[in-house]
Amino acid sequence: MQTCVELRRKGLAMNCAQASRLMHEYFDGDLAHEDASELKAHLGGCPECRERFNDYERTEGFLHMALAAPVGRTEADRAALTDRILKSVPGRRSRRLARWLRQYPGVTVAAMLGLVLLASFIASWEQDQELVVRGSDLSQIVIEGNKVVVPEGARVDGDLIIENGEAVVVGEIRGNLTVIDGSVNMASTAKVIGEAREINQALDWIWYKLRSTVIDLAS
Amino acid sequence: MIPIEARLARKALKGDQQAFAEIVGLYQDKLYHMAFRMLGSRQEAEDVVQEAFLRVYRNLDRYDEGMKFSTWIYRIATNLCIDRLRKRKATYSLDAESTEHEGLDGYAVIPSDDRTPESEMLLSETQRIVRQAINTLPAKYKSVMVLRYLHDLSLQEIGEVLDMPVTTVKTRVHRGREYLRKKLERKL
Numbered sequence: 001m002q003t004c005v006e007l008r009r010k011g012l013a014m015n016c017a018q019a020s021r022l023m024h025e026y027f028d029g030d031l032a033h034e035d036a037s038e039l040k041a042h043l044g045g046c047p048e049c050r051e052r053f054n055d056y057e058r059t060e061g062f063l064h065m066a067l068a069a070p071v072g073r074t075e076a077d078r079a080a081l082t083d084r085i086l087k088s089v090p091g092r093r094s095r096r097l098a099r100w101l102r103q104y105p106g107v108t109v110a111a112m113l114g115l116v117l118l119a120s121f122i123a124s125w126e127q128d129q130e131l132v133v134r135g136s137d138l139s140q141i142v143i144e145g146n147k148v149v150v151p152e153g154a155r156v157d158g159d160l161i162i163e164n165g166e167a168v169v170v171g172e173i174r175g176n177l178t179v180i181d182g183s184v185n186m187a188s189t190a191k192v193i194g195e196a197r198e199i200n201q202a203l204d205w206i207w208y209k210l211r212s213t214v215i216d217l218a219s
Numbered sequence: 220m221i222p223i224e225a226r227l228a229r230k231a232l233k234g235d236q237q238a239f240a241e242i243v244g245l246y247q248d249k250l251y252h253m254a255f256r257m258l259g260s261r262q263e264a265e266d267v268v269q270e271a272f273l274r275v276y277r278n279l280d281r282y283d284e285g286m287k288f289s290t291w292i293y294r295i296a297t298n299l300c301i302d303r304l305r306k307r308k309a310t311y312s313l314d315a316e317s318t319e320h321e322g323l324d325g326y327a328v329i330p331s332d333d334r335t336p337e338s339e340m341l342l343s344e345t346q347r348i349v350r351q352a353i354n355t356l357p358a359k360y361k362s363v364m365v366l367r368y369l370h371d372l373s374l375q376e377i378g379e380v381l382d383m384p385v386t387t388v389k390t391r392v393h394r395g396r397e398y399l400r401k402k403l404e405r406k407l
Contacts, residue, residue: 066349067368
């Protein structure tokens with residue numbers, strides 16, 4: 001049996017240290033073609049290196065087997081971990097909302113506009129805690145406290161609108177009577193040629209305001 | 220044609236929860252497998268996987284599309300594993316023969332996961348010995364071996380994951396192989 005030392009003394013092309021390096025290249029998958037045939041030749045004449053090569057081959061096999069073996073992961077495990085991960089990820093909601101708002105800038109504008117309109121409605125509604133009497137013909141109207149009286153024999157030509165007060169109608173109104181947040185007290189002699197309306201709810205009021213705004217704009 | 224992960228990463232960055240869930244789906248198993256081989260415990264492996272994805276999420280804005288997504292996520296996960304291994308070594312004695320999963324009489328202690336499948340419970344002696352040997356490697360060597368033999372990453376890719384030159388990776392693989400050859404020669 002010739003040992004590596006003896007082979008070297010015989011001046012063979014490759015020594016065992018070189019062969020060892022090439023073996024590693026081979027197992028890395030990086031061995032060049034020419035080197036492969038040289039290595040093969042060396043292995044043919046050197047039993048120690050041959051044994052070493054076989055050892056490396058076995059080691060490679062063991063490594064693959066030990067590390068690539070299945071780890072017993074079930075579908076349930078996977079789902080549970082996915083769930084855990086997704087729950088632990090920060091800022092879900094804020095991110096989504098922020099992104100959505102960025103995508104639709106018109107939403108922000110519309111919201112702002114809506115707020116401004118609402119604010120002005122509320123402001124004017126609050127102002128309307130005062131008694132307001134509106135009409136084209138108020139010459140015969142008598143106001144007593146928060147009572148707006150159309151006296152006996154009196155005549156109002158046109159619509160009469162009363163807010164935050166009590167309408168006491170004894171005479172005649174030649175138009176519509178609208179009372180908002182108040183009450184109507186009609187005498188038996190009262191006459192309203194048109195609609196007599198009481199508006200008490202906030203919604204009705206808003207609708208009424210909208211209508212009157214539109215009518216005003218149209219006229 | 221952008222790779223799918225880059226596309227998903229862009230979406231996830233904009234807050235697309237579904238896209239991020241898809242990323243988790245793509246990499247969960249591979250990362251778990253690697254972490255389990257590195258750390259040996261199901262609980263720790265899951266913790267590392269969760270932490271890795273969290274870091275990915277938080278750093279999406281810093282993901283450089285010039286780097287492969289897999290390289291980036293493996294890097295995060297591997298570094299977490301190495302950190303844990305190093306912390307462990309600090310508290311355990313450096314007795315090269317024992318790992319936390321071996322009983323004193325040499326029989327495998329069933330790992331913390333009591334739902335280990337039959338195949339693991341009836342571990343061949345060989346596998347046990349090989350794993351024990353791998354566990355005695357220092358953290359950086361171990362990570363090289365795991366990335367190579369579990370995920371078949373090229374030496375180049377391993378270098379990128381561990382932020383090491385290829386020559387260093389090569390040396391580690393060769394030394395690791397040599398070390399294990401000697402160790403297993405005696406035991407097998």
